[in-house]
Amino acid sequence: MSNALVPVLAVVGTGLIGGSFAAALRRVGQAGRVLGVGRNPASLQRARDLGLIDGIADLSQAAAQADLIFLATPVGALAPILQELAPMLRPDTLITDAGSTKSDVARLAREILGDRHTQFIPGHPIAGSEMAGPEAADPMLYHGRKVVLTPFEDTPGLLQHRLIRVWEACGARIALMTPEAHDRALAAVSHVPHFLAAAYMAQIIHAEDADTRLNLAGTGFRDFTRIAAGSVEVWRDIFLSNRTAVLRELDGFDQALQALRATLEGDPDPAALEALLEQAALARRFWGGRSQM
Structure with missing residues (x-):
């Protein structure tokens, strides 16, 4: 044995x-x-x-x-x-x-x-x-x-x-x-990012100048969209099985996107734009350093 x-x-x-x-x-x-x-x-x-x-x-x-x-x-x-x-x-x-x-x-x-x-x-x-x-x-x-x-x-x-x-x-x-806590957390840090990467790739490839855009894309674009290349079957099932949590996170993302977009619409608000960008930058730097510990 x-x-x-x-x-x-x-x-x-x-x-x-x-x-x-x-x-x-x-x-x-x-x-x-x-x-x-x-x-x-x-x-x-x-x-x-x-x-x-x-x-x-x-x-x-x-x-x-x-x-x-x-x-x-x-x-x-x-x-x-x-x-x-x-x-x-x-x-x-x-x-x-x-x-x-x-x-x-x-x-x-x-x-x-x-x-x-x-x-x-x-x-x-x-x-x-x-x-x-x-x-x-x-x-x-x-x-x-x-x-x-x-x-x-x-x-x-x-x-x-x-x-x-x-x-x-x-x-x-x-x-x-618990299963519920897992699904809420993963919707935020895994499922919605993939959803957004797929949506962004779809928007790019349907543009009239898609080839030009992709030819000029650098490492940032590659990093941002890399996960969109994952198994379609696997991700279809993930989105459908966790749809409630994914939709809730998409609502939250839409609010954040609208707040950021508002700093560019009408009379642009450079100070508000910088504040939102700084908040995101600091959070990402702190998380990046902590994740390596």
Whole structure:
């Protein structure tokens, strides 16, 4: 029997997130056998060729063999996966996910798994890239990054500790939150920024001189719009599943934008414009320095 934290790991979705999770645990010798599960045979074979997984399995095989099942799929795909896993799930198998929203995931787990929902601990690693596929897998993706876990009130402490140890083996730092608090915070610092980057790119490419604008764009534009290149399927599901919080944040952003715009309309107000810009600049500098601590 393997002495690894996870003797048998099943990764559902072997792209950037799932592949990196497997690679991170393998790097530190904490994953024994790794099974890959997915809907794309070519992607699974590529993950196997890259050494991310040892074998290819279906959900029934994963449920029968795995000690930990890591769901690295779009949030919209979780319901049918949980429905298929539920009747075959071993009582000692732990399930977690990597979805960017947590309230919907927690609700689905309760509805579909019933009394066995305590075997599921919703999670969200705050890490990623615009890259996709098994080739994008990086064993250091989670090193030094935060991973939010939103356990249920009745989640057994031993299971929670077990998952924390697994993530810490990947080099991650753990934060515990409620699903609702997670979704509010992520709407502000992740979901709405992506929404705005996508909207801005759409505005640029529909301009008559789009080619000229893009040819003149520098690193600031590239940094601002980089996240718009992310998986369309993943982000569609994020926006729909967290729409209430996203819409609330968009309302707040609209107020801030209107206040800034007002300093330019009519008789421009240089002092008010400078004050708003200074406020934003100081906040960003302070956060930037603190985030490196």
